[in-house]
Amino acid sequence: MTQTADKLTRFIFDKADIRGEIVQIKEAWQAILSNHTYPKIIREYLGEVVAASVLLSATLKFEGSLTIQASGGGALTLMVVECSNDFGVRGVAKYQNPFPDENDLKILLGSGTLVITIEQSKTKERYQGVVALDGNSIAEFLEAYLLRSEQLETRLFLAADGKAAGGLLLQQLPGNREDNDNWDRITHLGSTIKDDELLTLDAKKILYRLYHEEDIRLFNAQSVYFKCTCSRKKVTKMLHSINHQEAAEIIKEQGNISVDCEFCGKTYQFDEIDIAEIYSPQVQPSDPSIRH
Template sequence: MPDFSQRFLFDDTDVRGELVGLTDSYRHVLAKHPYPQPVAQLLGEMLAAASLLLGTLKFEGLLVLQARSSGAVPLLMVECSSAGELRGIARYQAEQVEADAGLTELMPDGVLAMTIDPKHGQRYQGIVELAGPTLADCLSNYFATSEQLPTRFWLGADGQRARGLLLQQLPADRLKEAEEREASWQHVVTLADTLKTEELLGLDNETLLHRLYHEEPLRLFEPRALQFRCSCSRERSAKALVSLGQADAELLLSEHAGSVVIDCQFCNQRYAFDAADVGQLFAGGGSDTPSDTRH
């Protein structure tokens, strides 16, 4: 399974974990835009992070991770649905991207927002500064400052594969004493901190967990499939056009030689609407019969 998330649980302590590996979906995202290596790496880490976060939530809907800055990479954005469907995009200034640049150099004065948009229920958003040297540090800081369960991240990406490891302390069950809980948490985190990026990217889950926790009894659950899929559609593009109002839509037609083209920034799909399409939309005929839809 090239793209997956896989949960594991320590039997003797109140800690759960999640491992994510992305190959096909990561390559699909990178194929849509000519990203420089440092940007491709950051975007891969963001894809892995969103997939890990999805495993901590129980909801039907969409999780969005978005980082903004005043630097060479003004935007990183990843969406992950509860069905395990991923898409992502980065905006960058090519002339400002140094070959060996990291998060601090690429996204100074940045902020990270996590948005949970359930199909049923209230939308939630949390924001934290990009204050750490890596995206994993920033996400760990987010959980540390948001009064949620202690959670740590380890992320890696190399332009071919993106992977991530998450550890999260669970509510007291097996261990009741605060000192004992803290000691067990620090123990598993300290061992995870010994993990090298090349090990995270190169080892299968069983080997990785054995290398870190061969003295700790744990259970590894069945993996869950992840895949690249863009949520754009001709219907959604038509709704965006209708939201402008008929007068503005017809003005766009006149300004663009009789055809309005809506591009998806994530997958580069193009949806074209001519005068007949626009007339059909505002007559209540829908968008099922396009005059022209092309890549």
């Protein structure tokens, strides 16, 4: 692993009340891709959502997670990415097979919604924001969401390929609202960033390339890693969604029930005894807030 990969770096424009973040992910991105053979265009869009989820998670002020979910009626049926407050990230995409030869995000997703869920681990408290898939890019969807939820102008520049996912976030701090000159200049310079620069240059080089004439305060980089939150306990809970009869029939036909985690590929197996235990009255789930 190179020193620059899988890092999130925050920075502030000292004289302009604008904050920023740069993320570049390689190993974690490879881990997300390792169990799937996505069409190239899905890889690119999913990678952009992965980069964005890390950029947005940096504002979590508690132990918890942020999930971005895009779904609609198109051939790219679903993208889900979850990132924790300490930048453990996982994600998956689902799509119709055969997949059309189409690059337009709006056509691929169809009319649908982008749902952002923020969950606090300890209290299980949840905040959910929903926006229509209005715009031409993942960045535009999220900029619309952030303007609505935080009333702060944000610009996102995202890129991904089979090797890396990367992104740059620029956001007005509340004190900057009236200061359009700085905002316009800094976002204009930001918009000159190229995809291959986001995917290959480290944060310092990107900032020098864009803003060598600005006063920037750079904070220590934080590590980003792949983290799947699946567990046998969660899969067990999920099995309650099929009834005992159905479960018994699968056991009879196949000898066991096997559930693969879509995010990390781990297989959980349940035999006849496990299933009997799951459906015995003593261990019926009592906590409806537990997530699958």
